[in-house]
Structures are given as C-alpha cells and as structure tokens.
Amino acid sequence: MANNGYDVVVDVDDEGDLGHTDLADLEFHPSNYNQDQASGKIPTSASNTGGFFGGSSGSRGNDPNSKRFLWSMDFYAQFFDVDTNEVLKRCWAALFPRANFLDVLDDNPDLYGPFWITTTVVLILFLSSTIAQYFARAKDEPYVYDFGLLSGAAGLMYGYTGVIPVALWGVLKWYGSESANLLEFLALYGYANLIWVPVAIASASPITVLNYLFVGIGFGVSASFLFRNMRPVVSATDANSRILLLAMIIALHAGLALAIKILFFAHGSPVAKKPEAQTGDAGRSRSF
Template sequence: MANRGYDVVVDVDDHEGDLGHTDLQEDLEFHSSNFNDTQSSKITPDSTYQPPSSTSGSSKRYLWTLSFYAQFFAVDTSHVLHRCFSALVPRRPFLDILDGNPDLYGPFWIATTVVFILFLTGTISQYLASHHDQAFIYNFKLLSGAAGLIYGYTAIVPIALWGLLKWFGSGNAPGESSIGLVESWALYGYANVIWIPVALISWSPISVLNYVFVAVGFTVSAVFLTRNLWPVVSVTEAKVSRILVIGVVVAHAGLAIAIKFLFFA
C-alpha cells in the first residue's frame, strides 16, 4: 500500500467459503503499526548494558604460566630498534622511553648477538695471532665463555642492583623514582648493544686499537647506565648512592676487561 505506517489485517470467517463474500467495511480494519518502534528498539543498544566481567582468576598471571612471561615479549621490531638507537644515542631518559612497558625480547637477542659475534671475532683474532704453519684448531670454549659472561652479567648484576635499591628504600616514599626488576634487566640488556659494533671491529691484530675500541664501548655503556640509574639511586642516602654508582661502574669495567683479555688479547 501507499500508506506507510499501517498494516492491513484481513479477517476471514470460517463459515464463508471465499474471499468474495467478505465485507470490506467489517472485515478490513486498519491498525497503527509499531514496526518502526520495534526495529529501533532492536537496533539501539541499551546504554545501561554492561558486558559480563571475567572472573578474577582468569585475569591473574602466575609465574608458572606462559602468559606471565609472554607479556615481557609483547613488543614489535620498531620498538626494539628505537630502544637500541636510544641506547647508542641517548637523548631522553631510557626509563621514559620504556614508558612502563619494559621488554626482555630486545635484551635477549642483543645478548645472543653479542655472544656469537664475540665467538666469531675472537676466533679470527686467535687465528691471526697463531702460527700459520700449523693447523688452526677452533676454540669452542670461547663460545661457552662468551655465553657465560654476557648472559651472566646481564642477568645477575641487574638482580643485585634491584635488590640493593629495595634494601635501601629506593622508591618507597611517594613521588620517588623507582625501578622494577624487569626494567633493570631491560636497562642492562639494551646497554649491551654497544658491544655489537665494538666486537665487530676489535679483531684487529693491533693491540692498541683493540684497547681503544673496548674503552669506547665501556665509556658509552657506562655513561648510559649511570645517567639512567642516577635518578633512582640518588633518592637513597648520599653515601649509599655514591657506593652504588661506583659499584655499577666497577662491575661494568670488569665486563669490559673480561671482553678485552678473553677475546681480543
């Protein structure tokens, strides 16, 4: 029909045999249609509706579940590259760049890359220093030594630092800067990125150049660490903060010395 908003209801009596005997005035009735209202009520969402909340147990992440560790690897390549560049060319505090989302993906692969490059360039350095009239034997102890040195330093030193900061009350007062364990791992992990170019060029048989390259790597990474740790360390007592900073520098110097004499002596 041309009249929108109306429904046609045809009432046919059972005793009348065909539609030809229907009385249009009695049997045809027009009623107001509520089709549009019904349709709009189905389409318009209820503003008071709240989705069922998940149970409290499903949102928890436990140490023995994969979801607990997966959250520390939820980072894409662009973020990792940006953090690597920020470690090499620090313009902003690195904890601000992490923005409360530290990752372990970048630190793991950076450390792994450093391990294999140290093994490769250390082998080349030993080959250049060997007597070429004898068969050269690969020293796979360099690989295990590099893995123990880099993985051990990157994992243990941040734990020790984080524990000492907690012991001396860093971040306990409101408004004080603090650092979490994963942030500490991320900070030390990304500090290792400087050792990739250093290890690539430190296989030279010229010992003085190797000292210079390793010294540059130590300086860049040590400045990066102390610059980002100082706001956290300085909230402790003055004597304690100085001891912690000196400890960070000494431990990092030990790493640089070990790299020099174990792989590029």
C-alpha cells in the same frame, strides 16, 4: 530506577522489532543478583569476559583485574610485548641517548630486545675472537676451532646481564627504594650491551692498541649510558650510599670491559686452548 531483586523481561518479535512496549507488558522475575554480590560471587556474564587467563590485559599489562600465573603463557608474554619498530627505537636510544632511557621504555620494559642483543654479542664475540686467534697463531701452527670461547662468552654476557641487575635491584629494595623495578633494570642492562656488537666486530683486528681503543670506546658509551639512567634511581638513597652504588656500577662495568678484552682479544687468552705441539723424532733433540 533500581530494580531491587528483579530482572526485567521484554518480549521481542521474530524480526527483532520491539514495537510499542507498554509498561503493563513488562514482567518482573525474582533475581539472585544481590545475594551473589553480597556473598562475593561474580555474575556469570562478568566472569566469562576474561577468557582463559582470568582477565583481558592491555598492551602494557596494566589491567589490575588481570591475573597471571607463573605457569601461564600470559605471564611471560607481558615481558615480550613489543614490536620491531619499538625495539629499533630503543636500540637507537641506547646508542644515541637524548632522553632518559626509562622514559623511552614508557612503563613497558621488555626482555625481547635484551635477550637477542646479548645473544648477538655472544655469537659475535666468539666469531671475532676466533678470527683474532686464527691470525695470531704462527704460520706453521695448525688452528683448531675452540668452542670454549663460545661457552665463555655466553657465561660472561648472560651472567653479567642477568646477575648484576638482580643484585642491584635487591640492594635498592633493601634501602627502601620504591622506584626500583627489576624488569626495567634487566632491560636497561640488556640494551646497554648493544655497543659491544660493533666493538666485537672491530676488535678482530690483530693490532693490540686498536683493540684497547675499541674496547675503551665501548666501555665509555655503555658506562655513561648506565650512569645517566641509574643516577635518578639510586638518588632515593643517602648521599654516601648513592656515590658507593654508582661507583660499584661503573667498576663492575669496567670489569666486564677488561674481561672482554683479555679473554677474547688478547694473545694468550685464558679461555682459548692452545693446540698441543706435535712431538716426534723430528722435533726431538738428540744427544750423543
């Protein structure tokens, strides 16, 4: 029975026992619930359930009633809603793919794994290239650590991992794709960087042929990973646009691989500063 405009009040004794409640003992008091509902107000009991962020969100942030704002921690927490086991599972799926990686994400893409993977690649690129430059120098030439390699690695990896997914997402949105998801693209490119960790370690070798081989393997593994997972997404476009987008994805990734090889594991790297040659009376040729 709907109590239109009334609240039911039941007396309970001190021991919490309802005892025998007779209908004659029920008291009805006027209620303004219907007026609040008609005016769009939320009852007090319902408005306090959401906490400070205006609604309790699920583990995947799919609660339609939750409100997140750019200045709230809850907005950024949803991008890091993973545990260690989940990150390791995604890393394994990136190196040894058996299913579509977007299915592995299970509608819960994260930025935790991509951030730390890219940061690890930056540090290892700096360390490995420093070792490679150290062994490539002349024996009598002093070696000075060049932190320009670190800033170069950070600019290359963070720029590529952040800019390319955003640009690709914008292009697909311009084509009218409804399946394009920016967070999934960022996660996809971030986890694709994982292969560069062992490649960067192995590329510290002074043998140029092996360096090209290692970088080629890294390019093949990561490019096939991106191609396999991006092909269903770009299929929303027409045939010509689909081929063009996939070709651009592979070409840009090839540019990343070449940049890693040339800038960090090649003799005479453009981002590595050569120590200034010491000049003095002993080094000058005298003519009479």
